[in-house]
Amino acid sequence: MAVEKAWTSSAAPAFLTLDTNVIERGLREQWELHITWYYQHFSLLATRDEGFNTYDTSAPTGRVHVPSEGYHIQDGNFLTR
Numbered sequence: 001m002a003v004e005k006a007w008t009s010s011a012a013p014a015f016l017t018l019d020t021n022v023i024e025r026g027l028r029e030q031w032e033l034h035i036t037w038y039y040q041h042f043s044l045l046a047t048r049d050e051g052f053n054t055y056d057t058s059a060p061t062g063r064v065h066v067p068s069e070g071y072h073i074q075d076g077n078f079l080t081r
Helices: none
Strands: 029-039 042-056 064-077
Touching: none
Parallel strands: none
Antiparallel strands: 029 042, 042 064
């Protein structure tokens, strides 16, 4: 269970805040694809993420299947020979 401290809200603000009666149910269905390219002193890394999280409450509406996705690109250059 994640606990939010007072200093974390300024360092990394929450992008999803749930009510106290909401719980996460089931498996986290997530995958990630990495692609890396190297050329002489240069490197490039790209990542693509997707998945689903399932949340539930005590209300009769049932479970909610929430999709999540993201990506990042990173490059690097070695200065030594």
